Amino acid sequence: MKVTVYEVARAAGVSVATVSRALNGGPVAPATRERVLAAARRLGYRPDRLAQGLATGRSRTVGVVIPDATGPLYGQMQRGLADVLTAAGFGYIATESRRDPGREAALLDEMLARKVEALVLVGSGLPVAALRARFSALPPLVLIEREGAAAGVPTYQIENEAAAYRATRALLGAGHTQVAHIKGLRRAGREREAGFLRALAEAGLKPAALAAGDFTEEGGYRAARALLARGGFTALFAASDRMALGVYRAAFEAGLRIPEDLSVVGFDDLAFAAYLTPPLSTLRQPAYELGRRAGEAVLSMLGGETPESAVLPCAYVARASVARKGGAV
Amino acid sequence: MKVTVYEVARAAGVSVATVSRALNGGPVAPATRERVLAAARRLGYRPDRLAQGLATGRSRTVGVVIPDATGPLYGQMQRGLADVLTAAGFGYIATESRRDPGREAALLDEMLARKVEALVLVGSGLPVAALRARFSALPPLVLIEREGAAAGVPTYQIENEAAAYRATRALLGAGHTQVAHIKGLRRAGREREAGFLRALAEAGLKPAALAAGDFTEEGGYRAARALLARGGFTALFAASDRMALGVYRAAFEAGLRIPEDLSVVGFDDLAFAAYLTPPLSTLRQPAYELGRRAGEAVLSMLGGETPESAVLPCAYVARASVARKGGAV
DNA sequence: CCTCCCTATGTAAGCGCTTACATTCCGAGG
DNA sequence: CCTCGGAATGTAAGCGCTTACATAGGGAGG
Numbered sequence: 001m002k003v004t005v006y007e008v009a010r011a012a013g014v015s016v017a018t019v020s021r022a023l024n025g026g027p028v029a030p031a032t033r034e035r036v037l038a039a040a041r042r043l044g045y046r047p048d049r050l051a052q053g054l055a056t057g058r059s060r061t062v063g064v065v066i067p068d069a070t071g072p073l074y075g076q077m078q079r080g081l082a083d084v085l086t087a088a089g090f091g092y093i094a095t096e097s098r099r100d101p102g103r104e105a106a107l108l109d110e111m112l113a114r115k116v117e118a119l120v121l122v123g124s125g126l127p128v129a130a131l132r133a134r135f136s137a138l139p140p141l142v143l144i145e146r147e148g149a150a151a152g153v154p155t156y157q158i159e160n161e162a163a164a165y166r167a168t169r170a171l172l173g174a175g176h177t178q179v180a181h182i183k184g185l186r187r188a189g190r191e192r193e194a195g196f197l198r199a200l201a202e203a204g205l206k207p208a209a210l211a212a213g214d215f216t217e218e219g220g221y222r223a224a225r226a227l228l229a230r231g232g233f234t235a236l237f238a239a240s241d242r243m244a245l246g247v248y249r250a251a252f253e254a255g256l257r258i259p260e261d262l263s264v265v266g267f268d269d270l271a272f273a274a275y276l277t278p279p280l281s282t283l284r285q286p287a288y289e290l291g292r293r294a295g296e297a298v299l300s301m302l303g304g305e306t307p308e309s310a311v312l313p314c315a316y317v318a319r320a321s322v323a324r325k326g327g328a329v
Numbered sequence: 330m331k332v333t334v335y336e337v338a339r340a341a342g343v344s345v346a347t348v349s350r351a352l353n354g355g356p357v358a359p360a361t362r363e364r365v366l367a368a369a370r371r372l373g374y375r376p377d378r379l380a381q382g383l384a385t386g387r388s389r390t391v392g393v394v395i396p397d398a399t400g401p402l403y404g405q406m407q408r409g410l411a412d413v414l415t416a417a418g419f420g421y422i423a424t425e426s427r428r429d430p431g432r433e434a435a436l437l438d439e440m441l442a443r444k445v446e447a448l449v450l451v452g453s454g455l456p457v458a459a460l461r462a463r464f465s466a467l468p469p470l471v472l473i474e475r476e477g478a479a480a481g482v483p484t485y486q487i488e489n490e491a492a493a494y495r496a497t498r499a500l501l502g503a504g505h506t507q508v509a510h511i512k513g514l515r516r517a518g519r520e521r522e523a524g525f526l527r528a529l530a531e532a533g534l535k536p537a538a539l540a541a542g543d544f545t546e547e548g549g550y551r552a553a554r555a556l557l558a559r560g561g562f563t564a565l566f567a568a569s570d571r572m573a574l575g576v577y578r579a580a581f582e583a584g585l586r587i588p589e590d591l592s593v594v595g596f597d598d599l600a601f602a603a604y605l606t607p608p609l610s611t612l613r614q615p616a617y618e619l620g621r622r623a624g625e626a627v628l629s630m631l632g633g634e635t636p637e638s639a640v641l642p643c644a645y646v647a648r649a650s651v652a653r654k655g656g657a658v
Numbered sequence: 659c660c661t662c663c664c665t666a667t668g669t670a671a672g673c674g675c676t677t678a679c680a681t682t683c684c685g686a687g688g
Numbered sequence: 689c690c691t692c693g694g695a696a697t698g699t700a701a702g703c704g705c706t707t708a709c710a711t712a713g714g715g716a717g718g
Contacts, residue, residue, distance in 0.1 A: 005706095006704085021707095027665075027666070029667085032666080050443070050704080052704080052705055054704080055705040055706040075404070078425075086424070091424075093420055110415075113378045114378045115377065216600075242600065248604070249604050271546060272574055272601050276578075343697075345676090346676080346700095350677090350697090361697085379675090381676080383676095384675040385677095
């Protein structure tokens with residue numbers, strides 16, 4: 001039989017109001033509270049979150065929408081989010097939009113129906129203005145890797161441009177003057193490219209070659225093959241580690257050695273990067289931190305504050321895939 | 330202002346009961362239903378899941394507990410689960426146990442408080458019997474990669490033993506007679522080892538060497554170094570792709586070529602496997618399928634049926650990391 | 659010793675929905 | 689033409705909890 005506040009009240013010899021207050025830190029005499037807690041424990045009472053939510057209008061749930069759950073860094077981000085949210089007694093429901101606007105809208109609908117108290121939107125998706133237009137009553141919004149600062153929404157992103165700039169500088173610092181780049185998709189891709197270009201421009205250089213990629217191994221491989229066929233560079237900055245892996249393969253097939261013939265830098269610092277041959281120099285994304293910050297932002301917004309947006313730094317991890325300039329390709 | 334059934338009822342000129350029935354497929358005259366739906370749409374009515382849950386006792390939510398969200402295959406599994414669950418109008422809340430029994434229990438507590446209608450438990454964790462003992466009223470359980478068939482709980486697992494057996498056979502088929510193995514952790518690790526040993530035993534062979542690993546690159550690297558220092562094998566089966574990557578590194582450092590000097594097989598078929606140099610032969614885990622099957626099991630249990638447990642096959646993916654027997658290490 | 663006020667507790671009204679039961683209205687069968 | 693049964697709809701009672709408001713009981717201040 002289901003244990004409700006009534007059972008607890010009866011067992012403790014008080015009213016349900018007192019039980020509720022005792023359980024939620026309301027004003028109750030210490031002795032009474034003790035009695036109530038004891039009774040609740042003895043009966044194995046477990047408050048019904050649905051009923052609580054209905055009564056208070058607060059579900060203690062936040063909704064998370066991500067474009068692609070299979071992304072390698074998403075797990076860490078989720079962990080950061082979960083760590084702070086669960087510590088605060090919040091649960092969360094996460095879903096994948098698959099970068100489909102219609103699907104994203106449907107997901108949001110469902111989350112609103114579930115009365116989420118805040119929404120964390122990760123990655124590309126409908127612009128904030130469109131969301132506000134489509135959904136009348138939106139809960140507090142927090143964005144990760146998504147445009148929204150303009151709309152006054154707290155946004156947490158990684159430092160793409162500056163990180164790419166630093167990576168490129170590392171290549172230049174090793175004496176390379178002919179450096180190529182394999183671009184990524186979306187805003188992250190554009191920003192990384194911008195940092196790349198800025199570093200070159202500052203050094204009075206032009207990119208030796210540029211190719212479009214899609215963040216995958218296969219995309220990196222194809223792009224690298226095309227680039228290598230034309231040659232003219234001694235270093236290459238790939239916008240993601242996965243693409244850098246494709247570059248390794250293409251270089252191998254072309255009979256090029258890394259880093260002797262070609263220096264390579266990636267982006268993300270996935271688990272495998274440190275174990276490639278040679279270990280890949282790359283930029284470490286603060287994925288966990290991103291989630292943590294977003295979680296804290298949610299909490300502070302719920303507390304009526306207005307958290308600041310932030311751009312988190314990526315650390316450049318120097319490994320053996322970059323060498324001082326050797327022979328040109 | 331919040332739109333409730335009452336508003337819709339008034340707008341449609343009917344009672345709330347009729348609204349509810351019209352919305353949920355109850356017995357209502359076609360014309361009336363039309364009128365209600367129109368009113369609901371016009372007002373932008375969105376049923377409150379919390380209230381629905383409270384009233385019906387069914388939350389249309391399932392809880393998912395995984396040991397580690399950062400696992401590379403977890404995203405796919407989650408997708409499989411989500412695909413079938415959302416199609417059926419279910420939401421899900423996912424959380425990480427971090428392999429901590431206390432934490433797992435707390436998570437389950439919270440999920441029960443949220444009135445999940447079913448629980449999907451992934452990977453290692455408290456035994457079913459312990460759960461039943463600790464939690465009085467457990468909803469239907471479905472397990473993935475976790476012990477439970479004995480307790481009559483539908484369980485979905487991948488074929489570890491047989492897959493490892495096939496991988497080992499592939500090595501033997503290539504003429505290798507001295508083959509080493511780097512073990513994994515937990516049940517998956519034990520089963521893979523068992524398959525490995527069975528294949529050897531059937532061929533009248535003994536393992537050339539055995540080392541313990543932990544499924545990580547670093548663990549694989551360490552184990553491979555130790556193994557390589559002693560030598561005596563021409564092929565190696567690593568219980569995970571990540572460990573195989575560590576093997577690649579150790580082999581490189583030892584001046585060994587793969588596959589000329591050493592054939593390697595991994596397990597998982599992570600995205601990077603196909604792009605290593607040489608591409609890694611491995612076993613493809615049906616992660617999405619695992620999630621999908623579990624989702625279907627949840628649905629069928631909720632429908633009063635008793636789904637069958639299943640062990641899903643892994644496909645052996647032959648790539649260039651395995652060659653016919655060359656020189657011994 | 660009597661108010662007054664504050665504190666501890668109780669009473670009861672919802673929160674938004676579903677659903678058992680009651681009611682109404684018809685057409686069919688006698 | 690009356691009655692009966694079923695279909696369509698309405699009424700109202702919860703689901704388990706929180707919380708505004710009411711009540712009771714003291715101690716402090718006069």
